[in-house]
Each structure stands twice: as structure tokens, then as C-alpha cells.
Amino acid sequence: MSASTLTKASKEGQTRVGRWLEERLGISGIRYAVPEHANSLPYLLGGVTLFGFLILIVTGIYLAQFYNPQPTGAHDSVVYIVTGVTLGDLTRSIHFWTAQFVTLTALLHMLRVLFTGAYKRPREVNWYVGLGLLAVTLGLVFTGSVLKFDQEAVEALQHNAETAAILGALGAWFSAEFSRSVPLLTRLFNGHATILPLLFTLFITAHVYLIKQHGISPKSDPQAETLPTSGEGRSRFDIHLKRMVGYGLLTFGAVLALSLLFPAPLGQPGVAGVELTKPWWMFLWLFPAEELLGSKALIVVPAVLGGLLALVPILDRSRYLAPKRRKSLLSGAALIFVVIVISGIVAALQPVAQHLG
Amino acid sequence: MKKQLISFLILFVALALTPVGLALAHGEPVIAVQPTIVAAGEEIIVIGAEMEAGEAFVITLEGMTDSILLGEAAVVEEGDDGSFEVTFTIPADTPPGSYTIRAATDEETAVADVTITAPVEAHTDNQSAPAPEPSAAPLDLARPQSTAQNVGVIITALVSLGLGLWLVRR
Numbered sequence: 402m403s404a405s406t407l408t409k410a411s412k413e414g415q416t417r418v419g420r421w422l423e424e425r426l427g428i429s430g431i432r433y434a435v436p437e438h439a440n441s442l443p444y445l446l447g448g449v450t451l452f453g454f455l456i457l458i459v460t461g462i463y464l465a466q467f468y469n470p471q472p473t474g475a476h477d478s479v480v481y482i483v484t485g486v487t488l489g490d491l492t493r494s495i496h497f498w499t500a501q502f503v504t505l506t507a508l509l510h511m512l513r514v515l516f517t518g519a520y521k522r523p524r525e526v527n528w529y530v531g532l533g534l535l536a537v538t539l540g541l542v543f544t545g546s547v548l549k550f551d552q553e554a555v556e557a558l559q560h561n562a563e564t565a566a567i568l569g570a571l572g573a574w575f576s577a578e579f580s581r582s583v584p585l586l587t588r589l590f591n592g593h594a595t596i597l598p599l600l601f602t603l604f605i606t607a608h609v610y611l612i613k614q615h616g617i618s619p620k621s622d623p624q625a626e627t628l629p630t631s632g633e634g635r636s637r638f639d640i641h642l643k644r645m646v647g648y649g650l651l652t653f654g655a656v657l658a659l660s661l662l663f664p665a666p667l668g669q670p671g672v673a674g675v676e677l678t679k680p681w682w683m684f685l686w687l688f689p690a691e692e693l694l695g696s697k698a699l700i701v702v703p704a705v706l707g708g709l710l711a712l713v714p715i716l717d718r719s720r721y722l723a724p725k726r727r728k729s730l731l732s733g734a735a736l737i738f739v740v741i742v743i744s745g746i747v748a749a750l751q752p753v754a755q756h757l758g
Numbered sequence: 759m760k761k762q763l764i765s766f767l768i769l770f771v772a773l774a775l776t777p778v779g780l781a782l783a784h785g786e787p788v789i790a791v792q793p794t795i796v797a798a799g800e801e802i803i804v805i806g807a808e809m810e811a812g813e814a815f816v817i818t819l820e821g822m823t824d825s826i827l828l829g830e831a832a833v834v835e836e837g838d839d840g841s842f843e844v845t846f847t848i849p850a851d852t853p854p855g856s857y858t859i860r861a862a863t864d865e866e867t868a869v870a871d872v873t874i875t876a877p878v879e880a881h882t883d884n885q886s887a888p889a890p891e892p893s894a895a896p897l898d899l900a901r902p903q904s905t906a907q908n909v910g911v912i913i914t915a916l917v918s919l920g921l922g923l924w925l926v927r928r
Contacts, residue, residue, distance in 0.1 A: 472873055473855045483899050490901050491911065552894055555795065555875060562794045577794045577856070577871040584856030585873060640928075647925025654919035661911050664901060672892035673795040673875045753894070 431642065436634035439617040440644045443517075446510035448641075451605065452649025453503035456656070457541075460496040461594065464489075468548065470590035475550035476670045483667060490664055497665030498656045500542055504683050506652075507538050515713065515734055518722040519618035521627035525714040527611040532710055534604045537597050539683065544593035546681055550586065553678040555671025558585065563696040621722040677753055686741050688748030709737070787815075787868040789861045794870075798877040799850035803843060806861055806868065809833045811840035815861040819848065819872075826852065831861065850877045 469478035482489040520528035565572035616630030690698035819826040833840035
């Protein structure tokens with residue numbers, strides 16, 4: 402059955418309420434055609450990430466009502482959220498676990514796009530928008546991890562100050578010296594709650610718009626070539642959306658279970674000048690590089706990696722999507738991925754080392 | 759178009775470098791504090807540059823309401839300019855928060871920010887002072903345990919998983 406036949410059949414089956422809504426909102430507009438493979442999990446990872454962000458926004462708004470972003474009161478206010486606020490511990494745990502999921506699905510989404518060549522013409526700009534979204538996501542994770550102002554957060558803040566000093570004028574905003582009236586922690590909270598969400602909104606709007614413009618990238622079959630697929634396919638976007646919400650709800654169910662079994666941790670009040678903790682898994686892999694190069698590794702390594710990712714659509718400009726026809730690029734990417742994973746494992750196993758100062 | 763692009767790039771670079779230019783302008787004293795986040799009772803190093811040899815700067819720690827005198831720093835000659843590097847101890851009873859380090863003479867002043875956290879150890883003569891030991895251990899919190907809430911969470915999780923599976927399999 403073609404997409405247009407399906408749409409017509411759906412219209413005929415509408416209830417009175419459905420017709421009322423249709424006349425005013427034009428909801429049938431979302432029943433446009435999409436390729437069938439778009440409904441498989443690897444192609445829904447971006448949508449699942451977006452669903453996770455909706456959970457983060459709702460829980461984040463609730464947490465912000467009780468969080469004190471001053472260095473003097475931040476840790477105490479988190480203790481209060483956990484012990485004294487109605488559903489505070491649960492909300493914080495949902496926020497924490499969803500952030501872990503969102504980072505994971507965003508990274509997996511990027512790897513899927515890389516593997517299936519979905520960054521190729523005419524989707525290059527959307528690849529860069531996606532990289533921007535990834536940077537914003539990691540920025541949100543970093544600023545969020547600092548807010549609790551426990552030992553791990555203070556150490557992250559000290560790393561932040563060191564990298565800001567290395568960056569000089571470019572790192573001015575990230576330094577304590579930027580504002581004499583507002584502490585760095587408060588400004589990082591502002592970044593977490595206003596600047597980064599605003600950037601996320603701008604990037605995600607552009608991302609979704611460009612996906613709609615070009616359509617979901619074709620399946621990376623052996624002979625597949627990169628093409629716009631907008632308005633083509635045997636499935637419909639409303640079905641795609643249902644699957645997306647379905648996987649989103651599965652994620653939410655898993656997050657709830659994790660929140661109940663393993664509530665979000667909180668460390669002792671932070672004390673500056675010592676290094677006793679390790680960062681979260683998404684930053685942990687940088688540890689061995691920091692051992693070798695010092696604090697500048699925290700700038701150099703992500704910058705090199707970001708630069709390489711930015712080069713991907715420039716280096717791989719053939720029209721072919723099949724991984725077998727893009728062996729050199731994917732081999733290089735796989736090598737980097739393995740190095741990152743090994744770095745992460747080494748960092749997880751090695752004892753905490755003093756890098757600061 | 760190319761001309762506009764070049765003009766834009768020149769403007770961008772100029773704007774990006776402006777703060778550096780202001781901070782390092784010859785003759786304007788500048789100070790830096792190491793580390794920029796320090797526990798009360800610990801030491802900081804205040805480094806001054808672009809100064810006249812022989813000058814003496816008064817170093818103060820300024821909070822939103824209080825100003826604490828840390829001491830003086832004498833400028834010594836170094837190349838064409840003068841500089842100093844002096845270590846001060848942040849008083850152990852300094853409340854955690856955001857502070858400004860000010861180095862001032864009658865004519866000149868330079869500032870840098872520092873964040874002060876809770877002290878590492880209490881003074882032996884002041885047992886009531888807070889004494890959090892730096893620790894990577896998780897805080898032992900009295901998390902509210904409500905059976906009704908737990909049941910509610912389990913039901914919501916099951917409904918979410920069930921609805922999710924139903925939507926995925928449709």
C-alpha cells in the first residue's frame with residue numbers, strides 16, 4: 402500500500418474530534434512518506450535522544466526551583482533536593498540517568514550517521530549542525546556535573562579553570578576572572594540552564610528542518626548512492642514518530658528503574674587543591690592524554706577529534722554509502738574509536754592521579 | 759564579497775584579541791592568582807607584572823561585604839619592568855564564595871578573581887570550625903524511602919515500558 406493510499410484511508414477513518422483537530426491543526430501533514438528503514442532503531446537514535454532531552458527539560462525545570470547556584474549554598478541545596486524536596490531525589494535521579502542515556506544515544510547516533518555515510522551530499526551542513534548538537538550535549542553534561550559542587554565537581558571546576566587559562570582570551574568566559582559580581586559556578590549554571598538550552602533549541606530546529614528538507618538518508622546497501630529522499634518511501638512519518646515515542650518510553654521506563662535502584666550519587670562537599678575523583682565516563686577517556694600532555698590535553702585532544710569529524714564530509718565525497726566502498730575512512734574512524742575505548746579502560750583501571758597545578 | 763569577508767575576518771580577529779591587548783598593555787599593572795580555586799586556610803600565590811620596580815602593593819581579599827588585608831608585595835626589577843610573586847594564606851575562617859584579590863598602591867590597582875571553598879582542616883584551637891576532609895566517598899544521605907512512591911515509580915515504569923513496546927511493535 403502506498404503512502405498516499407494510507408493517508409486517504411486514515412482520513413476516511415477519522416472521528417469527529419479527529420476531523421475538528423484536523424481542520425484547525427492540519428495534523429495529517431505529518432503523514433508524509435518516509436523510507437521504511439527509517440523506522441528501525443539505528444535510524445531512530447536521534448529521535449530517542451530528542452525524547453530524552455524533553456525529559457531533561459521537564460526534570461531540569463523542577464530541580465532549578467530548589468537549586469542554589471552560589472558556591473556557598475550549592476552543595477547544601479543539592480542535599481536539600483535529595484532529602485527534603487517532594488520527589489526531589491527521584492527527579493534528580495531521572496535527570497542524572499537520562500543525561501547518561503542521552504549522551505550515549507547521541508554518540509551512537511553520530512556513529513550510525515558516520516557508518517552509513519548519511520553526512521554525504523546534500524546532508525553535509527546537517528552533519529555540522531549535528532556536531533554542534535554533540536558539543537552542546539557534552540557542554541550540558543559538563544556544566545551539569547559541576548553544579549552539585551561536591552569533590553568531583555570542584556575538581557572538574559579546577560580543570561575548567563586550568564583549560565580556560567591555557568585558552569587565554571578565548572577561554573575568558575570559563576575563567577573566574579570574567580565577572581567580579583557573579584561566581585564562576587553561578588555562570589556555569591546560567592550556561593546549563595539558559596545559554597546551552599537556547600543553543601540546543603537553535604541547533605535542533607536546524608537539524609530537524611534539514612532532515613525534512615533532504616529526507617532520511619538511503620539505506621547503505623552495496624550499490625546505494627547518496628540522494629535526497631524527501632517525500633519518498635513506503636512508510637509514513639506518523640508511524641516513524643510512534644516508533645520514536647515508543648523507544649523514548651522504553652528509555653524512560655529503564656531510566657525510572659535505574660533511578661529507583663541506583664539513585665544519582667552525591668559526593669562530600671568539594672575541597673579545592675586535591676584530586677581524588679575521576680570524571681564521568683564521557684570525559685574519562687581523556688585521562689591518559691592528560692597524564693602525557695597535562696591540562697592542555699583537555700583542549701588539544703577534543704579539538705583534534707572535532708577537527709577530524711569536521712573533515713569527514715570533505716574527505717569522503719564519493720556518492721557511495723556502503724561501508725565496503727568507504728573502507729579507508731571507516732578504518733581510520735574505527736582506529737580512533739578503539740584508541741578512545743582503550744584510553745577509557747586504562748583511565749578506569751588506573752589510580753587517581755594529581756594533574757592539577 | 760571577498761573584500762567584505764576579509765574585513766569581517768580582520769574585525770573578528772581584532773575583537774578576539776582586544777581583551778589580551780587591554781590586559782597586557784605596557785604600564786598597566788596586572789596580577790594573576792594561582793590557584794584560582796582554593797580552600798580556606800590554604801595558600802595562594804599572587805603574581806604581579808608590568809609594574810615599577812620599588813613600588814609596594816597592598817594585597818587585599820575582597821568579598822561582597824568584607825575586605826581582608828593579606829599583606830604587602832614589594833616590586834622587584836625584572837627586565838624593563840618590575841614584578842612580584844608573593845605567597846599568602848587565606849584565613850581559615852573565610853566563608854566559601856567568590857572573591858577578588860586586589861593589589862593597590864595610591865595610584866594603581868589590579869584585580870584577579872579567586873573562588874574559596876570550605877577549609878581542608880580545622881584549626882586545633884577552634885574545634886567548632888567546619889572540618890570537611892577531602893574525600894571521594896559518596897555522601898551518606900537520608901534518602902526518603904516511601905513505599906507509596908516506590909510503588910508509583912514501578913507502576914509508571916511498567917506502564918511506560920508496556921506502552922513503549924506496544925508503540926514499537928505496531
